[in-house]
Every structure is written in structure tokens, then in C-alpha cells.
Amino acid sequence: MKYIVLVITQAFLGILGYGQFSIHVDSTSGAITNISSARDKNNMNWIMSSRDSIPTWQQPYEDWGLGKVTVNGQKYSWADPKSLSIHKTSSNAVYEVQGLRIKVERNWSGTLANETYTFTNTSKNAINVSEFGIYTPYNDNYPDAKTCATNRCNTHIWPGMNSSYVNAVRMDGIGPHLGLVLTQGALKSYSIENRGKDGGGAYSSSNVRGTIVLNIADTTIPAGEEYVLQWKLFWHNDWNDFFAKARSLGFQQVEASKYVVNLGDTLVATVSSDKEQKVLKIPAETPGEQTFTIPYGKGMSTWLNYLVISKPEDLISKRVHFIVSRQQMNDVNDKRYGAYMVYDNETNEILLNAESADHDEGAERLAMGAVVAKWLQTHQDSAVYNSLMKYTQFVRQRLQTPDYKVFSNATKTSRHRGYNYPFVAALYLETYQLTGNRSYLMDYYGTLRRFYKEFGHEFYALCIEPRRGLNALLKEGLKAEYDTLLNDFKLMGDHNIANGIFYPKHEVNYEQSIVGPSVAFLCELYLVTRDEKYLHGAEAQMPSLEAFGGKQPDVHLNEIGIRHWDGYWFGKREMWGDVMPHYWSTTSADAFFLYYECTGKKRYREMALKILDNNFLNFKEDGRASCAYIYPATVDGIQGKFYDPYANDQDWALYFYLKVHSASGNF
Structure with a gap:
């Protein structure tokens, strides 16, 4: 038989x-x-x-x-x-x-x-x-x-x-x-x-x-x-x-040194069994996602999945120009004038009538401005610069009150949300780094101070960067502001240490993007203060963070933190199910790289770089992007394995890519 x-x-x-x-x-x-x-x-x-x-x-x-x-x-x-x-x-x-x-x-x-x-x-x-x-x-x-x-x-x-x-x-x-x-x-x-x-x-x-x-x-x-x-x-x-x-x-264990390679380069992988190990060298000849079948034994096979791109610098530049040329609101009669908006890749236009708070002109969409500002720090482009200036003006006038309260929409009718403050602060810090204009640094400071006033020191926010922010304040001679913000950071860090791995509930009860930012924040505090308690606090949470990431030989999965709800909230298809990769997986990369900076443990640097590279899946060679890839074959009987049509909030992946590679001197 x-x-x-x-x-x-x-x-x-x-x-x-x-x-x-x-x-x-x-x-x-x-x-x-x-x-x-x-x-x-x-x-x-x-x-x-x-x-x-x-x-x-x-x-x-x-x-x-x-x-x-x-x-x-x-x-x-x-x-x-x-x-x-x-x-x-x-x-x-x-x-x-x-x-x-x-x-x-x-x-x-x-x-x-x-x-x-x-x-x-x-x-x-x-x-x-x-x-x-x-x-x-x-x-x-x-x-x-x-x-x-x-x-x-x-x-x-x-x-x-x-x-x-x-x-x-x-x-x-x-x-x-x-x-x-x-x-x-x-x-x-x-x-x-x-x-x-x-x-x-x-x-x-x-x-x-x-x-x-x-x-x-x-x-x-x-x-x-x-x-x-x-x-x-x-x-x-x-x-x-x-x-x-x-x-x-x-x-048969398959493992690649990396899962994203430039066109014309070679992907190197190993196949290990209990008896032998062999090395595969696979030419990257065709752009896009690729599956390489590996035969072994008698009629058996396995595979690895990888991505071929032009090169990271080109892909990011294309994305920046797409944002500026296709995703900015340019109607001067619209209250959202200057905003970077959600883009529908099926209709080829910005989303004018957002039915959800997760599709509006603020909140996670701040990533686009932060990436544009960060990209301009190493590139000269007057059209992109002018677009950014229009955008920062929109944020300051339409998404904030004069005393720095933050909203998600231009009518200031959105719910009051803690996550939004560090998003806005990140934009101001990057724009200050670009221009040297002290007013942006004061906007950064004012936004974070309002954040702590509104939400205290117990909120596990994303995108807070103590080291660069504090260094900028010192550079400008703003010692009082430096001392005030450092005290805020220490209070938040002490709270994170006290909680350990028993994190409070946020918009989701427990998730990788609560753990990752906590580890990253504590590592940054250690690098600023050299107080060992912050490093020990980060190390105590590291096993919980690492538990989210897998080791599968697949660009969608390798080191990527498990997330499974974002396609519903942020995508056009409103579909539940594993989103792999999801851009917030790059907060793990940020944490791992910072931990490498603290300890010199190279394994964490390599993990960080893999996560950052693998997130290029959500960005295409023509500058388009997708907020979610639904990885399972089906979810509740509905076909998966697709990129959602909305370009929405995925650009935080590029933000962390540029942050880490700037710190390592690679970009």
C-alpha cells in the first residue's frame, strides 16, 4: 500500500x-x-x-x-x-x-x-x-x-x-x-x-x-x-x-544568514541534519519574494522563503518620494491641508473619508513625517523638504493645541490617546536634527511634557528616545529642560523596572509592542545614566521579548514578533489573523540593537538587522506600501496570503531601520 x-x-x-x-x-x-x-x-x-x-x-x-x-x-x-x-x-x-x-x-x-x-x-x-x-x-x-x-x-x-x-x-x-x-x-x-x-x-x-x-x-x-x-x-x-x-x-534545519538580499547578490543558507550539514548559495536573480525548494532523502523536500530587493537606500528613497507626491493632502480648502494620508492602492488615491480612527490623518500616520525628516538628514531634495515643512505646520496647528495637547484628526474631535504624543515628539526631534531650528526642539520638549502631564509615568509608549532628545537639549544649553525631562524619564524607567514582566493592559492586554519599547527605553536610560539598574531591568524583560520571535526560514517569520489583529484595525479588508511581518516588530529590533550597544553581545545586533530587513516585504519597488500581510492560508475560511491595499501605518518600520542604521554608521 x-x-x-x-x-x-x-x-x-x-x-x-x-x-x-x-x-x-x-x-x-x-x-x-x-x-x-x-x-x-x-x-x-x-x-x-x-x-x-x-x-x-x-x-x-x-x-x-x-x-x-x-x-x-x-x-x-x-x-x-x-x-x-x-x-x-x-x-x-x-x-x-x-x-x-x-x-x-x-x-x-x-x-x-x-x-x-x-x-x-x-x-x-x-x-x-x-x-x-x-x-x-x-x-x-x-x-x-x-x-x-x-x-x-x-x-x-x-x-x-x-x-x-x-x-x-x-x-x-x-x-x-x-x-x-x-x-x-x-x-x-x-x-x-x-x-x-x-x-x-x-x-x-x-x-x-x-x-x-x-x-x-x-x-x-x-x-x-x-x-x-x-x-x-x-x-x-x-x-x-x-x-x-x-x-x-x-x-532538516534550514537557516539563512539573512532573508533579504540585493538583486545580483547571493543568499547563503545551511541545511543541517543529525548526520551532515551542507551550504547553499542561491543567486538573487529576480526581484520580489522567492521560494527555494530543497530536496533531500527519498522524494522529500523542504523550502526557504526570501526577498530580493534593489537595495535598501533605493527602496526607502522611492517610498519617501511616493509619500510626498501621492499621499499628501494638497487641497488648501481642506482642514487636512499638508497632512500625509492613508493611501488606497486599489483606487490609487488618498483616503478622503476615513470611517475609522485608525485611518485618519494623525496617530500612526505620523510615521510618514518622521521618515521623511530622517531621510532628509542624509539627502538633499527641495521638493521633499518643502513637503515636510508643510506637514510639520499641519501637525502643530491642526493636530495640537497651543499648549501641546495631541489629537488624531484636524477637527480635534478624536479620542485622547497616549500613544500619539511620542509619535508627534519623534517628528519634531527628527525635524530639529534636520534643520537645527531650536523651535522644533522646544516643540519636542513641550509635547513630551504634556504627555507626562496627561498620562503620568506609567504608560508604555512607543518611540520615546531619551538619549537623542536629552543630548539635543544639552547641545542647545537647555539645562533646566534637560533636568526636567530626565526626571520624567527616570520616573518612567523606575516604574517599568518595578512592574518587570507584569505589564499593565493597554489597547491590547499583552503584546510585543509593550515589551519591546520597555526594553528599548530602559537600555536608552542606561546609556544616558550608566545606572546599572536600568540595564538589569531591561535584561529581566529580554526573555519575554525574545519569546515573541520565531526562527523559521521564511522572510515573513524569522525573528518577527507574532501579531494577529492589526489587519482588522488598520487594513481595508478588515481581516483578523497573523500579520507577518508587522511593522511594530521593528520595536524588537530597536530593543535588541540598543541591548547590543549596552553589552556588546553581537547576537542581538544580528537579530535586530534581520527584523529590520524582513520588514521590507511591506514596501514595493515603485514606492507603494501595505500596512498588513495576512500570513495564514485562510482565516475563518477566508483566503489569506495577501497584502492589504491600504498604505497606512507601516512606515514606522523604515523609521526604525533608519534609526538603527544611523546609529551603526551604515546609513
């Missing part, structure tokens, strides 16, 4: 009292409802199930190990076993759908256990099998920071065909963590379900990643033959331990 095998290997203890794992198998459906580690003092359940009181949206047919399949064009799911037996170290279940018998065999002992799915064609004719997915509902959601730290995981998925994995990393970065490695068979993608559903209380749609479905390649099963799938689960301490154990199980 023809077969392909995929095994889930687990060691279960739980109600059965055996091995390193605790596992609960539901006696009705045969699904797994609990996976935990026998040596985990927090007794974390690494998966969700319908048996939990929360989440309320998880349905019985979506529990671990159940699934769905399309047979000859008809959709089916398996959740009601025809037979089920649970023993001390094994369980067996048999399900039936039209012409297909599904046998699920589990066994566990020692450090590994196997879950094997055998799909047998019981009909008299060959059947075509597609939309073939197994539910793996990892506990990846955000009720609050304290719960997240010890009882939630960041789920890093690599659907790399015959060499695929899922690495679920506890959100505080402290092991044991849960690894899943494919041993036979092929995973082509993953999907997300249960998005856009409010579970009540802390579980709003922005705080839930959803139910993960691992998708198997389409196949045809001849009459009487089988298709078998198998994977293995194990506990591990960190990424190095994960890959070492994965390779021992036959996994």
Missing part, C-alpha cells in the same frame, strides 16, 4: 500518572483536552479545549486531534468516533466520513509519544482529498500579563513540507517549552479559525490568536489504500535544545 506518515509524539502523565507529560483524552470525542509538563511548577495547559469555561468560542469538533477534510469536493469533519479505547499508555479511535476511515493511534512512554493518523479509502474508487487539516488549538491568547507569563505560549509554526514543526514557547521565555516535529508526511500551510469572536471580558478579538489548524498537502488515495500522517511532541529548554532534538528525529 502507498502511505505517507505524520506522527504526534508525546509523553503523557496526567490522569494516567506516567512519563514527563500530563495528558487528558476526552472519553466522548477522543480528542486531547490537556497537555502539560510533569516538571512544570505552573502546571500550564498548553492547549485550549471546548471543556474549558474560557474560551467560550472553542467548539468540541475543534479540539486537539480532530479535523476536517474535503473528499471529492464535499466537506466533512471527524469528531464522533465509531470506536474509542483509552489505556494506560495508549489510546485508539476510529472515525468515518464518506468513503474514508480515519484511525487515530496514540502511544506514550518515556520522553516521546506518537500520534498517528491513518486515512483509508474504503470506497471502490480513488478519492481526491483536499482542505485537509488537523486542529491543534495551542493556548496562544492574552488575558493579562501575569497569566501570559507562565500559562500562555507564543506558537511558532513552520509548515515546511516534509520538515515542518511547531514550537510553542512559554511567554516568559522560561522552559519547559513544547515542541512538535513532523517525522513523516508534509505540512503545506496553516489556518486560523475563531477570529473576530468576542469571548467576553479579557478575551476580546484583539487578545485571541484563534484556533490553529495544520494543513496537509492535497492527495489522491486509491481504492483500498492508505494515507498516514505522524508527528512527535517533546519538551525542551530553548531554541537550541529544540533544534537539537528535532534533528535527532530526522528534521
